Amino acid sequence: MSLFEKYFQAHIGPINSIPTNSWKNLFENNKISDFIPYTSYDDSTELFHNNDDSVSFAIELLSPHTRSGNDTAGTMIEIFEKMPEHAYLSVMYYGSKNIKHLLSSYRNSHKERGKESVDGKEVDDSIDMICDFILKKTEEPCSTQMQTSIKDIRVVFSVVFPINKDPQEIKKFKSDMFNILNANKMNPKTLDKHDILELSFELMNPQVPIDNYPFYDDKKFLNQQVVSKNTKFVVDDDYININDTKCWVNSTLQSISDKAHIFEFGLKLGDYLSDSLNSNQFNDSFLINATIKRKPKKSASKTVKTHSFINTQDWGPIFRKFEAKKKESLEIIDRIQEKKETLFEYDLDVLVSGKDFKETLLNQQTIESYWKKTNDGLTKLKLEKTKGIHHLAFLSALPMAMNNEYFYNIGGKFRTLFSSQAAHLFPLEADSKGDGHNLLLTTRRGVLAGVDLYSSSTNFNAFLVATSGAGKSVLLNMLAYNSYARGDKVFVLDYDNSFTGLVENLDGQYLDLDPTFNAISFNPYTDIKNEDELNDELPYLSSFIYLLGSSKSLRRAEEDEKLITNTLQQVIKEQFAQFGNELEITNIRDAIFKDYGQDDRRFSDFSRQLDIYCQGGIYEKWFSGRCQFSMDKDMMAVEFKGVENHPELRDPLVMLLLYHIGKVMYSTDTNKPRIQIIFDEAHRFLGKNPRMDDFIEQAYRRARKFNGSIILATQGFSDIYDSDGGLSRAGKTIIDNSAWKFFMNQQETSTNLLLNSGIFSFNEIDKKIIRKIRTQKREYSEIFCINSSNVKMSLRLLMPTFFYYLTTTDGADKKLINSYMTNNNLTKIEAIKKIIEDQENG
Structure with missing residues (x-):
C-alpha cells in the first residue's frame, strides 16, 4: 500500500x-x-x-x-x-x-590561547563574539x-x-x-x-x-x-x-x-x-x-506513435511552426529508433x-x-x-x-x-567551502568558507595583491588575530601603523624603527653559539655583509660578488674564532681592509662602504654591541615607516629582522610553534635592491622547513612582474613558493597586467570575476583566491563590528573604549561588547 x-x-x-x-x-x-x-x-x-x-x-x-x-x-x-x-x-x-560543523572546528581550534593563561580568556571571549556574529548572519x-x-x-x-x-x-x-x-x-x-x-x-x-x-x-x-x-x-x-x-x-x-x-x-x-x-x-x-x-517502455512506444502521426500530417508552408514541429518529431523518432536513446x-x-x-x-x-x-x-x-x-x-x-x-x-x-x-x-555545482578554518569568509553566494594557509601540502606561504582601500589591512589583521588566537606566533612587518590597534589590544610587542631615536642593536652574531651554527648561517651572513658594502653600481656589484662573498666567509670564520658572539661588523671591516684592502681597490672600496654601519658611523647603534632585539611575546609588529627615506638603513634592518625571526623558526625546540610572518607593503622593497630580493627568496624557501608561513602583500602585480614581460627574479620565487595567491581590488593597469601575463590559467569566467572585485567599506572586502590545490574561489571577508573596534587606530574610537572600561569597570573585550550592544539597542 x-x-x-x-x-x-x-x-x-x-x-x-x-x-x-x-x-x-x-x-x-x-x-x-x-x-x-x-x-x-x-x-x-x-x-x-x-x-x-x-x-x-x-x-x-x-x-x-x-x-x-x-x-x-x-x-x-x-x-x-x-x-x-x-x-x-x-x-x-x-x-x-x-x-555548526565548520563553526565548531573554528571555535575549538581558536581556544588554544585561552588554555595557556588567564590573559587568554579575553581572546576566548572575542572568538565567541566572532562565532556569534557568523551565526547571527x-x-x-x-x-x-x-x-x-x-x-x-x-x-x-x-x-x-x-x-x-x-x-x-x-x-x-x-x-x-x-x-x-x-x-x-x-x-x-x-x-x-x-x-x-x-x-x-x-x-x-x-x-x-x-x-x-x-x-x-x-x-x-x-x-x-x-x-x-x-x-x-x-x-x-x-x-x-x-x-x-x-x-x-x-x-x-x-x-x-x-x-x-x-x-x-x-x-x-x-x-x-x-x-x-x-x-x-x-x-x-x-x-x-x-x-x-x-x-516506461510502453510509454516510450506511445511517444514514437504520437510523433509518427504528426509526420503524416501535411499543413503546407502556411503553418511554419508546424513544419518546425514535424522536423523536431523526426529528430525524436530518429533518436529513439535509430540511435537507441x-x-x-x-x-x-x-x-x-x-x-x-x-x-x-x-x-x-x-x-x-x-x-x-x-x-x-x-x-x-x-x-x-x-x-x-x-x-x-x-x-x-x-x-x-x-x-x-x-x-x-x-x-x-x-x-x-x-x-x-x-x-x-540538475543542481550540481556549489561554491568551495575552502580549506581549513583559520579564517572564516563567505562566497558571493553567502556560503561559509574557511581558509588556512597551513592546510597546504606543499608550502604555507601566500602572496597578496591589493590596492589602497581594498581591505588589505583588514584581511591581514584578521589573519594575524586568528593565527595568534589558535596559539601561533605572529610577526608583522608593518607600515603606517596598520597593526597598532591589534597589537595594543592583544598586549603584544611593538617596535618602531626610527633613526632619530631609540636605536637598538640587531647584531646578527650575538645569538650564534658555536662554529657549527655559524657554518649553517654563513651563506646568509656573508650575503648580508655584502649588501652593506657592495657597489651602488649594479654591474660592478655583480662582477665583484663572488670574489668578495667567498672572502667574507673566510674572514667571518676567522673573526668568530677570535671574538665569538661578541663579533661585530666593525671587526669584519677592519680585517677586510687590513688583509685585502691595501692591495686591492675592490676590497678597500668595500670596507669603506661599511663605515656607516661600524663604530663611529651614523648607524653604529643598529649594528654594534650585543643584539637587543628579541621576540618576547607571541604577537609582534615592527613599524618601518620611520626608515622609509633611509634605504641604506631600511633594507639591512628588514633583512636582519627576517634573520632573527628565522632564528625563532629555526630553533631546535621539537615543539616549535607555527609562526605567521606578515610582510605588508612589500612593494617598497621588491625590485629595488637585488640583494634584498635574494633575502626574501631565501626566507620563502626556508619557511616551510621550519613550520613558518610568510604572506607578502603588495599594491600591484607590477611589483613582481617586470617591464620586459616576465616575472622578476623575486617575483618568480614568490609565485613558485606561494601555495596561496590572493587578489583583491587593484588598479585597472595592475588587473590587466595580471590577466594578460599568462602566469595563471584564468578562464573567461575567472577574468570576469577578477575585473568585478569590489570592496564595500565597513561591510565586506572581496578576494579572488587560488588555493594550494589550484581551486579558484571568489570570497568575501565580512567586517564584524567587534573586530573593527578591536583593530581600530581611530582616536575617537579608542577614547570611547577607554571610557567604557573606566566607567563600567570592564575589560577591553567586555567594553567592546557593551558598545556594540548599546549601538544595536539604539
Missing part, C-alpha cells in the same frame, strides 16, 4: 483533486511524521526500508563541482544509463543554516549591500525503489552511482540513519536550535524521530508554514529551452557574475529538488523560504525574476509558482521521499526528455 493511501478515506476522492482543507484535516488528525517514508535502516546493506514498502539510499556530495560544465552533465548521463526502469533519482540541493542579511544570509550548501542524491524486486539490482546501482561520482571527483559519502535524522529534523523543525537536535534512538522508527512533538505544520493554497517560524513557497519550471545548459543552471543557484549579483540570490533557506525516472521523465521543484509569507513571497519573486533573465545571452529558465501543492512538494523534496503519487498523480508536472537534455537541468 502506498504512503498516502493509508490515510485517505473513500469519500475524499482522487488523490490529485483533494482540496487544501482536506489536507489540513489530514495533517491535524495524523502525525506529520507518518508522511515521511523512512522507518528503519539496515547497517549491513546501508539501505533504508520505508513505510510505503519502498527501499532507498542517499549519497551526499562533499565536493560538488565549483562550476558546472560538460563534465558535470556527463557524470549525470553516466548515472542515467545505469538506472533501473522503476527507480526514482532525486537530487536535493539545500541551502542550509546549519553551519544565518538569520539576517550579511550586510546592507549583501542581502543573502550565510549558509551551507548540501547536495544529496536520493534513490527510491518503489518495489523491492531485486536486492542485487539495488546494490549494483548504488555501487555504480557511488563509483561514478567518486571517479568524477565529487567525494561522495553514503548517508546513514544519523545523517538523515539530522538533515530531516533540521528541515522539519526550524524552531529548534541546532544544539538541541536529537540523537538517533534505535527503539523508534526513524520517521517518528524526525518531527518534534511541538512542531505545527500549517497548509495553505499559497504556502506552508512550520511553527510560525518558517514559511515555504514552491515553484516549478514553466518552460524549458532545448538550448538549456548546465552552466546556466549553475548560475541560477546564485549569481556570481553580474553587476546585480547581490540582488540575484536566495536570501534564506531554499530547496531545489530535481527528479528523474526512466520512461532512452527517454526519461523529469520534474523540478524550487522551494523558497522566509520568516513569514510576505517575506517568502518577496524571496520567491526575486528568484523567479532572476531565473528568467538571459545572463549575457544565455537561455532563460522560466519559473511559475504552484498552487495548492506546496506542502506535498516540500515533503517529497526531503531525502528519499519521492513516490509515484506525487510524481505522477499529485504533481503531474513531469516532462519527457532525453538524458542529454535532462543532464543539464
